[in-house]
Amino acid sequence: MLVLLLIMPVLQTILLSYAANYEVKNLALAVVDHDLSPASRQLAAKFSASGYFKVKQTTFATKEADHAMANDRVDIILEIPAHFERDLVRENHATVSLVANAINATKAGLGMGYAQNIVRDFNIEFAEKWMARTVSTAPATAEGGGYATAPSTVQITYSNWYNPKLDYKTFMVPGILGEIVALIIGFLTALNIVREREIGTIEQLNVTPVQKWQFILGKLLPFWLLSLVMMTVGLAAGKLMFDIPMVGNLGLVFLYTATFTPCMLGFGFFISNFSDSQQQATFTVWFFLLIFILMCGLFTPVESMPQWAQWLNVLNPIQYFVEFMRLVLLKGADFQDIKTNYFSVLTYAIAVNGLAVWSYKKRA
Amino acid sequence: MSNKIEAKILSKSYGKVQAIKNINLSVNEGEIFGLIGPDGAGKTTLFRILTSLLLPDSGSATVAGLDVVKDYKQLRTAIGYMPGRFSLYQDLTVEENLEFFASVFGTSIRENYDLIAPIYAQIEPFKDRRAGALSGGMKQKLALSCALIHKPKVLFLDEPGTGVDPVSRKEFWDMLRNLRDQGLTILVSTPYMDEAELCDRVALMQNGEIMAVDTPQGITAGFQQPLFAARSDNMYQLIKDLRAFEGAADCYAFGEYAHLKLNTGVGAGQTVADIRKFLDSRNHRNVEVKSAKPTVEDCFIELMKN
Structure with missing residues (x-):
């Protein structure tokens, strides 16, 4: 009994700390790329490189991705429309669609948060690259209505105190x-x-x-x-x-x-x-x-x-x-x-x- | 200070159920007094009041001159209580249990060893064994040792015979008599009628009331009717038939026999031979009939019917 009482706190600390975890990793991602441009591929690559997403499916058919989500094989669908790169360069604006499976609200919420961060990063990178090449106005993508920042605008940096x-x-x-x-x-x-x-x-x-x-x-x-x-x-x-x-x-x-x-x-x-x-x-x-x-x-x-x-x-x-x-x-x-x-x-x-x-x- | 137990018109109810009703009881110093009655007669309730564990609804009681309500603190050092259920620490050893209860009463095993020696000596070889691993008889000896460790004046034993083999039971009663001879007052409750005969005096309890108080001999002496014991191969039929016997007042199973009680009037003339003839006429085989001496149980059954 006494041994049990001493082992219990240790075991629980280990178990709960590792398992009862809010970090969501390895979200199953389906990429529906209608554009197949360098820009679209770069965006998709950024997703898989983030560590939060794992590309489970790459397809050209929206239906197929929807089906995968219905079967619970995929948590998030990233759909890149045709002429994504062209719109981004010419009109300074393009749209991508992100669909999350909200059966598990925590997972969906966090997944969307990660995804938006990635898209924002992509924006900045893309703009910098474009500006370096041509001296035209900076393009910007927006997703879900949010406006991306041009490289020249103020950037917010943050730090987490007491738990950096x-x-x-x-x-x-x-x-x-x-x-x-x-x-x-x-x-x-x-x-x-x-x-x-x-x-x-x-x-x-x-x-x-x-x-x-x-x-x-x-x-x-x-x-x-x-x-x-x-x-x-x-x-x-x-x-x-x-x-x-x-x-x-x-x-x-x-x-x-x-x-x-x-x-x-x-x-x-x-x-x-x-x-x-x-x-x-x-x-x-x-x-x-x-x-x-x-x-x-x-x-x-x-x-x-x-x-x-x-x-x-x-x-x-x-x-x-x-x-x-x-x-x-x-x-x-x-x-x-x-x-x-x-x-x-x-x-x-x-x-x-x-x-x-x-x-x-x-x-x- | 006397070692008497006195109870005056004690009553206690649990909700609507009246466990004991207007109990009057007087137990003399240095006697083994038995509370005899079936389960639910109110024995344990009476015990719990007398040991200050339960407050009576009305009435009063003193044990060893101490009021069970007002002087309960002193009372608890003056009495030894052995509950019906084995209630020592099963995961402590024999010796640890005894040491624990000694220290709780502010004494030590050595100080009072004399009193418990005859009992404790029998389980001392197992003193390092856990109490939970003891046999029923040994558990009882340990419980008695623990109840005696602080030299109480009055000992309360609630159904000590339950769950103990006949040999241990006999030993146990020998010990009780030994303690009584040392001046202890012992109140013991039991549902076993045969244990009643071992007490100095008994009170027969039923439905929360005391029906009779007397010595076992006095109680059986009050039994006036002729009593016979009979048996045959078919006991069930035998009891049914005997109830129809002329002059029969009652017939009930009693161990391996059936006891036949006759009315004093009509049945007075009947003999063993008459009963045997009656049973033979009803085609009973291996019939055995003899006249029987009334026991406390017979008296109890008699009292219950009234």
């Missing part, structure tokens, strides 16, 4: 660590006390002079310590395997974990008090944890949730932890920066444990 390469793992691992600790501790606590009730040992304990606070402390302290061990193991795994940045103070991370864990302990204990069987406790904990995890900001930003959901999230302990982990590990926030978060969690811990102690009764 927009590395998905850097972003996920700290959050996942928080989530795992919360998950395991919440479950273990909820199952622990109801288990004693199920096998009857609680009956034997209740007739002893052991006091309520002694019993509860005895139950929760081991899990509290365990959470700190799990955090250590998880952080080590994150550092060794993903080289996640640890800009902030690690002492702060442990102080926070030590304050946060009681939230989950109290939460689990509270549910355990109202459960008659381990099955019931599992079901109840799972119900809440699923909501907590999906709404904690690990997968979708809390800020983009509807207002009522954000209010509801005040009660979501994991949300605080995920936010904290990212702020401290990636951004190097110090205690002053996370003060509000810290005291929210502290209040939460006190409140939920108060409830748990109040609801635990040694006698009926």
Whole structure:
């Protein structure tokens, strides 16, 4: 059991960080090139060279590509009309069509985003090349109504702070660590006390002079310590395997974990008090944890949730932890920066444990 | 401070079901007192109230002079409780369990070894074995050791006979008598009528009420009607036939025999020979008939009918 508890955070960190990934790669692309000009070929080549797309089909028939998409063999269709190059040179304007399979909205959205970037790059390159050759006005393509920039216009450069390469793992691992600790501790606590009730040992304990606070402390302290061990193991795994940045103070991370864990302990204990069987406790904990995890900001930003959901999230302990982990590990926030978060969690811990102690009764 | 148990008009309901109704009970110091009754009679509820695990709806009770509601903290150190279900830590060893319960009561194995020695000595060779891997009889000895480790004045045993082989059961009762002789008051509940005869006094419980309190001998002495035991190859038919026997008050299965109870009036004159003749006339084979001594079970069945 103990071994399992130490392996679990490591395994989950690896699995979730690699697999639960928003980067979409190897999108299946169908190219319908009606132009067959150097320009059209250059555009198609740019797609396949990007790494995001894999040309699965090259055809001259739109129907054929549509059919491939209907059969789910192709995610995106790039259709280049005839006279693409000619229009681009002469009229400074040409159109290409991009069709995405939106059965998977995330994939379609991201694919379209990548595609537009590629087309924009193509624009710039093509214009530069053309200008170098002739001293005429720059051509520009536009796709989907967007106007391409002439080389002389202002270009936007951007950089991603705190995660310069927009590395998905850097972003996920700290959050996942928080989530795992919360998950395991919440479950273990909820199952622990109801288990004693199920096998009857609680009956034997209740007739002893052991006091309520002694019993509860005895139950929760081991899990509290365990959470700190799990955090250590998880952080080590994150550092060794993903080289996640640890800009902030690690002492702060442990102080926070030590304050946060009681939230989950109290939460689990509270549910355990109202459960008659381990099955019931599992079901109840799972119900809440699923909501907590999906709404904690690990997968979708809390800020983009509807207002009522954000209010509801005040009660979501994991949300605080995920936010904290990212702020401290990636951004190097110090205690002053996370003060509000810290005291929210502290209040939460006190409140939920108060409830748990109040609801635990040694006698009926 | 006496080791008595006193209960006055105790009642407890679970929703609409009244588990025990106006129970009055008085258990003397240093006796083995049996609560006898079928499942659902309210034995466990009464136990849980007396061990301070359950609050009564009305009425009051004292154990060893301590009120079960007000003085529950002191009470818990004065009593030993062995629940019906084995409820020690299965994943701890024998010794660890005992050590744990000793430390919970602020004592140690060595301090109270004398009291548990006769019992614990039998399982000590297995002290490194996990409690979950013990046999039923050994589990029971361990549970009893754990319940005794803090030298309680009153011992509560909830259905200790369940799930234990006859030999272990006999040993167990020997131990109880031994403890009683050391001055412990023991309240034991059981659905087994044969265990009733091993108690000093018993209370017969049914549907949350106590029907009779007496010594086992006193209870059986109250049984006035003639009683016979009979058997043949076809027991089912035998019971059906005997119910039609002249003067029969009742006939029920009793172990491998059927017990036939006769009315004091009409049936008083009937003899073993009369019954045998009656059964032969009904074509029963291998008939055996004898007069029987009433047991607590016979009395219980009698009381249940009223």
